[in-house]
Amino acid sequence: MKLSTFILDDMERILTCWDEYAQTMSPAADEMSLHALRDHSEAMLRAVALDIDSPQSKREQREKSLGESDEDGSSAASEHGHLRHASNFTLIQLSSEFRALRASVLRLWLKHVETVTPDVLDDVIRFNEAIDQALAESIVTYAARAAHSRDLFDAILGHDLRGPLSAMSLSGELLTRGGMPAAKAVEMGARVTSSARYMASMVDDMLEFARTRLGSAPIPLHLRSASIEAICSGAISDAAAMHPRSRFEMQLEGGPEASIDADRVRRLLMNLLGNAGQHGTPDRPVILHAQAGESETIFRVINEGRDIPSGHLRNIFEPLVRLNSEKEDDGIRTTSLGLGLHIAREIAAAHGGSITAESANGQTTFTVRLPVRLPEPAPAG
Incomplete structure (x- = not known):
């Protein structure tokens, strides 16, 4: 034959x-x-x-x-x-x-x-x-x-860094002129802080992305009993500094603490909140709901706004996936390296957990499930 x-x-x-x-x-x-x-x-x-x-x-x-x-x-x-x-x-x-x-x-x-x-x-x-x-x-x-x-990543990075750098440069120039009213100086200072935090967030995303890509190494964790309220409050504070026009609300239920890597989970939630603040309807709040149970800790980030197309939901956690937001349509410039959701997924996976996204009827929900894990024992000696 x-x-x-x-x-x-x-x-x-x-x-x-x-x-x-x-x-x-x-x-x-x-x-x-x-x-x-x-x-x-x-x-x-x-x-x-x-x-x-x-x-x-x-x-x-x-x-x-x-x-x-x-x-x-x-x-x-x-x-x-x-x-x-x-x-x-x-x-x-x-x-x-x-x-x-x-x-x-x-x-x-x-x-x-x-x-x-x-x-x-x-x-x-x-x-x-x-x-x-x-x-x-x-x-x-x-x-x-x-x-x-790679070229797209470089272009996005240059484009997205230019905005906060320009804001910081302009604010610094105005502050050095002297004679500025106190209220205006406070406003300029807040703008510098917001820009700095945004740039720091981008750098952190890039470092985490590099870590996961080099040898496919999982994100290292430092598990300890941590306050759920403190983690959520910190994440909301970080997201609000980067998205001052958005409103964030927190809802807590269940146990007050969970055994997780507090810093990593705060970053995970900040990325989800930042994404919701960027793409949600401006006059509607972004809700962060947290529930610590006996077997798992569940976080939900909920925002109202345009539905994410089903085709995008399938790969939304992949790097360099970027969606147009309603705020961009309204002339408000928003930026993103397209790494935030990818890093969030990697942090959830490192905890042995999962993250999913649903979007329908004008509401988008990201759900993070982290199983209960015992803290790592302290090294001997």
Whole structure:
């Protein structure tokens, strides 16, 4: 049986092997559907089968060996690279998929080959060439998307730092002129404080983001019994300093304390409150509800405003995901590196907990669940 015929006739069995391997790509594949894991795989295999049977010149063979292609980025393999980047697969995981696909197809097909003839060897060579070409196309698109993300991050960082820096510079210049009324000086001081806290928040997000990306190391925790009210009050104070036009309210129930990393959870809540203050309706309060129970501590951040589209909810905790806010539509400039929700998710995960988002009927709710954990014992000596 020709290899191209085998690929087309046994497509489902090959795709099943693809699914089984793709599901091992943790953590990217942990919550992906079968449809998402299979994305463009059948189209790629059909293209490979067609390529095996197509006439090929020496020049075309050489171009394939060098990874060169005339594709315009719209092939199934190119789209696969784009979507795998969007799904947070690593480049190693992407290339491993093709290695596993190559091994699966050849292993299954060779069971039907009784004698190794020149035609069989030619099929193997053409198959490997086609797989290498598909891998090259996927990597090119993946690398292009990765470079775009880095450039976007740099552009956002420069853009978002300019605003608070300009506010601080202008306020400092006005304060040094002297003769300013006390009330105006207080206003200028508050503006400097707000800008400084905003910039500090951005720096903290960048540091946490770098920590999670370098070796996929989890965020370290220092668990201790902490006051829920103090954590929530601190988070609201931080968020209010960055979003002075927003109103924040706190609701507490259950136990007064929980065993958590107070500093990390305060940052988690500040990020959620800041997001709600940025995207919520300006004249409606942002609610922070906290409940400390025997088995878990639950925090909910609730704001009214435009619903988040369901398509965005699926990847809202990924880095560099930014949504337009109602305040931007009203001419009020808002800024965000697109890291706050990602950092919030990482802090929740480090606690062994979870964070989810719901948005419907003009209300958006972020729910954080942190299981009860005993504080780490103090080091001996």
